[in-house]
Amino acid sequence: MNYTIGQAFISEVLGTGMLILLGGGVVANVILPRNKGFNGGWIVITFGWCIAVMAGVYVAFKSGGYLNPAVVLGVWASGAKTLAPGIDMTATNALLFIVAELLGAFIGAVLVYLAYKKHFDEDADPATKLGVFSTGPAIRSYAWNFITEVLGTFVLVFWVLVSGKTPAQIGPLAVSLIVLGIGLSLGGPTGYAINPARDLGPRIAHFVLPIRGKGSSDWAYSWVPVFGPIVGGVLAGLTGHWFVG
Structure with missing residues (x-):
């Protein structure tokens, strides 16, 4: 079934909003004080983001469930x-599509804030509160953090391009599982933004x-999770064009 660009725009807004509401929500649950999930750890966060991706892709069915400017540019x-x-x-x-994703990410981040308002009111390190909204490096080294984001996004976008050629396709669940894998394998150095909208929209909301x-x-770091994924996505698209044909 064909949809209009207006329907696709709303689809990307809603899907990306769902992505950030559930993804940012699991981070808030794990790192903000006095939550029932406090100190749940990295595995809880990565699985929460996995489910967030699956939910967002399903919600954004009218637009193809991109949810990510790096995927849009990679497919292009x-x-x-x-x-x-x-x-x-x-x-x-x-x-x-990209504007819709940024808007959805901003809205999703605002909803996370509303859901956890009383916990944001608790005393916590400012960096912890920022961590609910956007990514940050474990060891700050802009060049190496950039490379990590390029690699993680390359894996995501290249997988998206080649997976459509395989005989077994499981749709949104498969996408969520590759994001889980990226988080578990490559997420440690930077928190695996792998999506400019996922980081920039919520960072603006935090601001x-x-x-x-x-x-x-932390605007000094903000370019890394924006331009790293863009470069990784475009490189994956060019590689996919050569490899998949």
Whole structure:
């Protein structure tokens, strides 16, 4: 069934909002004080994001469930002619998808704040509160953090491109499992943004929301989880064009 660009726009907003609500929510549950999931650990976070991706992709069925500007740009670089059934791959349509993803990510982050408002009011390190919204490096080294994000996003986008050629396809569950794998294998150094919207939209929300004791939004690092995934996605698209044909 074909959908209009307007329907696809709303689909990406809702799907990315769901992604961030559940993904940011699991982070909040694990790291903010006095939560029932406090100190649940990295495995809980990675599985929570896995489920968040699956839910977001299902919600965004009208647009193809991109949820990620790096995936949009990677698919474009692969030579695809359409973004979704009935929606041509043009610069305008790609930009609308990306804007929708950023908007959805911002809204999702605001909803996480509302869900955990009383826990944000508790005393906690400002970096912990920022960590609910956006990623940060375990060891700050911009060049190496950038490389990590490039690699993680390359794995995601290249897998998306080649998986459609395999005889066994399990849809959103498969996408969520590859994100789980990336988190478990490559997520440690940077928190695996692998998605410019996932980091930038919530970081903007952190900047504008009246969060008690929130501190800096760490704009000095913010370019890494934006441009690293873009580079990784485009490289994966070009590689996929050569490999898949």
